[in-house]
Amino acid sequence: MDSRIIVSLDFATAAAAAGLVRQLGAEATFYKVGLQLLTAAGPSVVRELVAGGKRVFLDLKLLEIPSSVAAAVTAAGQVGASMVTVHASGGSAVLRSAVEAARRFPELKVLALTVITSMDDEDLREVGVGSTVAEQVLRLARLAAAAGCNGVVASPREARLLREMLPPGMVIVTPGIQLAGDSEKSDHARFTTAAQAIDAGATHVVVGRPIARAPNPADAFAAMRAQLSALR
Ligand code: C5P
8 A cells, every 4th residue: 555646536427437446446435526526526525545555645726815714625625535725825814724724634644735746936036026937936935834735736846855854754745646657747837746745845745547447547556656655
């Protein structure tokens, strides 16, 4: 088992998600539920994964006023999520209210989303941010650490800098992962292999299409796991 790989359940129905979970079997223990599946299928998807012994990264990407963020984090804790995401760009008050709400749930980690991996420097400029992606990621990660968050979400490209900068216990989750040898360009402006991301300092990787759309998802998962165990 390797809980460093979080498999993203980006599906339109609970049945499709359950199909992938079944295919991957006991070896895959950590799943991401995002806005699509949560909206389509409801929170029972999370409860069922947790009841089946899986851990759930509930990717709510919260950006709201502090009291609403706190209420949503509480709801995430109540359905049994292990990780929940909040946009760091919401600022310290939002991050602190998320951390405060999560205290009731010892298993629940609050992760601050820095800059989504599809954005580049030009996209940041468009929304009024003059910094580069790397500068912005580091700025927001510092804010998240100071607010007491358990970790951050960033692209693998920033993982090494983040590892050097953040306190040792902090979680670094990176999406933007491709299978080794897969040169096909996805919509990630910043991507790498799982092994490169972990080697650079990520504690977990989020992987969706490279596993879900592989001819044999269980084989793709096993190959990725083998690459990670070779790192140890
Ligand atoms: O690309 P892949 O299917 O592996 O994406 C898995 C997850 O990574 C998505 O559910 C999404 O939340 C996240 N992602 C991201 N930035 C992108 C593409 C995907 O953060 N550009």
